[in-house]
Each structure stands twice: as structure tokens, then as C-alpha cells.
Amino acid sequence: MISVVNGYVCTSSCEAASAKQGKDPHATPGTSTKSPGFDGQPATVLGGALQDIAATGSTGPANKSSVNLLA
Numbered sequence: 132m133i134s135v136v137n138g139y140v141c142t143s144s145c146e147a148a149s150a151k152q153g154k155d156p157h158a159t160p161g162t163s164t165k166s167p168g169f170d171g172q173p174a175t176v177l178g179g180a181l182q183d184i185a186a187t188g189s190t191g192p193a194n195k196s197s198v199n200l201l202a
Contacts, residue, residue, distance in 0.1 A: 146156035
């Protein structure tokens with residue numbers, strides 16, 4: 132019997148048990164599902180004028196001149 136458990140196609144009860152635990156039943160031994168190298172890095176990196184605001188932690192234009200681009 133073929134079934135789909137947590138998005139994995141399972142052809143046996145052993146594969147279904149692995150899929151219920153969130154493990155890929157068809158993964159080759161020694162492979163990892165976690166991507167190395169990107170843990171702890173920010174999702175976005177700001178540059179230019181936004182970099183200055185992010186570095187100081189200010190949320191508004193205290194002493195800086197602002198330009199309304201929509202006007």
C-alpha cells in the first residue's frame with residue numbers, strides 16, 4: 132500500500148513511521164537536512180542610508196533632514 136505521510140511518499144510501515152517523526156524515509160545515510168553556514172546570520176543586510184539607521188538603532192529622523200519622495 133502506498134501512502135503519503137507529512138509530504139513523503141511511503142511504501143511500507145517503516146517508511147511511514149520515519150515520516151511521522153519528520154525524517155525523510157528516502158534520505159541516504161549520512162546526509163543532513165540542516166543547511167550549514169547560514170545560522171545566526173541576519174535575514175537582510177541594509178546598505179546606504181538604511182545602514183546608518185540600523186547601526187544607531189534610531190527609529191526616526193531626529194536631527195536628519197527628510198525628503199518626501201511621494202510629494
